[in-house]
Amino acid sequence: MSCDKIQDLLSPYLDGELDSSGRAEVDSHLDTCPDCADLLARLRTAMNAFAAFPEVEPAVGLSLKLEAIPVRARRFRLRFDVLLRPAFQPVLAAAAGFLLLAGIYLVSPDKGLINRTISRQFHRSLGSVEKIYVQAGSLTDRLGEYANTIFASAKSINPIGRGKD
Amino acid sequence: MLVDLYSKKVFNMAFQFTGSFQEAEDMTQDIFIKLYRSLDKYDLGRNFTAWLLSLAKNYLIDEYRRTKWEKKSRDDFEDHAPTLAGSDNPESGLAEEETRRVLWAGLNRLPAEIRIAVILKELQGKSYEEVAEIAGAPVGTIKSRVNRGRLQLAQILKDDKEGNHEL
Numbered sequence: 001m002s003c004d005k006i007q008d009l010l011s012p013y014l015d016g017e018l019d020s021s022g023r024a025e026v027d028s029h030l031d032t033c034p035d036c037a038d039l040l041a042r043l044r045t046a047m048n049a050f051a052a053f054p055e056v057e058p059a060v061g062l063s064l065k066l067e068a069i070p071v072r073a074r075r076f077r078l079r080f081d082v083l084l085r086p087a088f089q090p091v092l093a094a095a096a097g098f099l100l101l102a103g104i105y106l107v108s109p110d111k112g113l114i115n116r117t118i119s120r121q122f123h124r125s126l127g128s129v130e131k132i133y134v135q136a137g138s139l140t141d142r143l144g145e146y147a148n149t150i151f152a153s154a155k156s157i158n159p160i161g162r163g164k165d
Numbered sequence: 166m167l168v169d170l171y172s173k174k175v176f177n178m179a180f181q182f183t184g185s186f187q188e189a190e191d192m193t194q195d196i197f198i199k200l201y202r203s204l205d206k207y208d209l210g211r212n213f214t215a216w217l218l219s220l221a222k223n224y225l226i227d228e229y230r231r232t233k234w235e236k237k238s239r240d241d242f243e244d245h246a247p248t249l250a251g252s253d254n255p256e257s258g259l260a261e262e263e264t265r266r267v268l269w270a271g272l273n274r275l276p277a278e279i280r281i282a283v284i285l286k287e288l289q290g291k292s293y294e295e296v297a298e299i300a301g302a303p304v305g306t307i308k309s310r311v312n313r314g315r316l317q318l319a320q321i322l323k324d325d326k327e328g329n330h331e332l
Contacts, residue, residue, distance in 0.1 A: 011315055042323055043315050046268055046319055050283075056186075057173070057245075066193070066194060067168050069194075069197060
């Protein structure tokens with residue numbers, strides 16, 4: 001077996017995951033290959049050294065900082081994050097505009113004047129829409145007439161001029 | 166209660182991954198904020214420690230990729246581990262200390278996914294199955310990552326002994 005294949009087996013060998021035949025195969029290679037035997041020794045050294053690394057104690061202040069994250073603030077921030085998403089900003093702007101206008105209306109001393117103005121503007125706008133609708137209707141009628149004229153002219157044309165012969 | 170039970174685990178994982186005590190503290194706070202925000206997504210049928218460490222692992226790797234952050238050198242491990250057991254024999258004690266130093270620095274040279282697998286398996290003593298659950302990868306993939314990490318670290322030890330100091 002090649003050294004590359006043996007190297008892939010060294011971890012399972014050290015973890016005790018090889019069956020007896022796999023183990024015997026690795027042992028036999030190690031007996032004749034000083035490079036792989038050296039690699040195995042280093043792997044053992046590394047694993048033993050890692051096993052001796054202790055857990056490190058965090059600074060005392062860390063626990064206090066972690067405990068100081070108030071649950072309510074986190075929940076609020078979670079909902080607030082949704083409101084601050086860029087996709088939500090046009091909705092916020094529209095809502096702010098609507099609230100501003102509603103506020104002006106509510107505090108205005110002369111609501112009757114505002115109502116009359118709104119009504120007048122509404123009916124003017126409605127009149128404008130009606131005019132546009134009528135103009136659009138006459139335009140389609142005229143287009144229809146133009147189309148009929150073009151078809152009639154096209155029928156009277158003789159493209160190869162045979163009639164004159 | 167969550168802080169008492171899990172802050173040390175999360176902090177150590179962050180410290181082992183980044184090699185920086187200060188970064189690990191900042192990241193532990195970020196991970197706990199993320200934890201509180203994600204608690205409603207926790208599936209009660211799942212092992213809570215594995216779920217939390219999975220969240221921490223995702224944060225560490227995302228942060229690593231997002232900031233392309235890589236320290237040139239790590240804090241001296243010995244500075245933060247005053248209780249580190251020494252050997253009775255001063256000579257072998259020095260050799261062990263040197264091995265620890267080289268391995269600790271060598272962690273920085275492992276790719277992020279391999280580094281996490283090695284940290285969980287070797288430094289935190291998890292089984293391959295536990296590492297697979299935390300990493301969200303098949304056990305075979307984790308075994309392969311740990312094997313590659315071990316071989317790379319063995320090579321780093323060899324290079325150090327032969328005087329090819331790149332650490």
